[in-house]
Amino acid sequence: KQEVTQIPAALSVPEGENLVLNCSFTDSAIYNLQWFRQDPGKGLTSLLLIQSSQREQTSGRLNASLDKSSGRSTLYIAASQPGDSATYLCAPRGSGGSNYKLTFGKGTLLTVNP
Amino acid sequence: EAGVAQSPRYKIIEKRQSVAFWCNPISGHATLYWYQQILGQGPKLLIQFQNNGVVDDSQLPKDRFSAERLKGVDSTLKIQPAKLEDSAVYLCASSPPQGGYNEQFFGPGTRLTVL
Numbered sequence: 208k209q210e211v212t213q214i215p216a217a218l219s220v221p222e223g224e225n226l227v228l229n230c231s232f233t234d235s236a237i238y239n240l241q242w243f244r245q246d247p248g249k250g251l252t253s254l255l256l257i258q259s260s261q262r263e264q265t266s267g268r269l270n271a272s273l274d275k276s277s278g279r280s281t282l283y284i285a286a287s288q289p290g291d292s293a294t295y296l297c298a299p300r301g302s303g304g305s306n307y308k309l310t311f312g313k314g315t316l317l318t319v320n321p
Numbered sequence: 322e323a324g325v326a327q328s329p330r331y332k333i334i335e336k337r338q339s340v341a342f343w344c345n346p347i348s349g350h351a352t353l354y355w356y357q358q359i360l361g362q363g364p365k366l367l368i369q370f371q372n373n374g375v376v377d378d379s380q381l382p383k384d385r386f387s388a389e390r391l392k393g394v395d396s397t398l399k400i401q402p403a404k405l406e407d408s409a410v411y412l413c414a415s416s417p418p419q420g421g422y423n424e425q426f427f428g429p430g431t432r433l434t435v436l
Binding site: 251314 | 325327361363364365366377412414425428
């Protein structure tokens, strides 16, 4: 059974700082991994999707890396802004059979202070 | 492109009552998912549909939860009777026709409170 851990559980930083959110998963047999953000009272917004064959994916100030063999992914946010304040969730997808679904971590609550 | 639509956005009921949630996925998306997100946790998959067929309902409490997607488009999730521990946000998501391995797009969710 896939288990996903996100560290830290909460993070508070001043505006402009670069930061890294960590995600680890126990089963490295994944098809891809998706990073989401969730604003209070809202649904999930997809940020980046990394295929298992990729090492990283970039979108604007966001960069996600994947080390499948060690069961780790990181989300790097450059020059953080107050609007980045949200909960960030990672979700690896199993590679098939009975384990193809997304498994979510509990998330990292990010607060960027002006 | 319109996103995933869900209604109602909020619902408060007493335990043992029934409740139903509705989801309309992004147009053309063949795969539809229902998730339960308890406060402080990540979402947990309840059921996955491919068109109008069930792909995975292994984590759906079938004694009280049911879901259907009769015409392969919109879907309804029902709880009958509700328990206190069903208080959560119920999220609907959809994926394009290429199958369940693609990016998932989520709706705003329905926040259920059971008193």
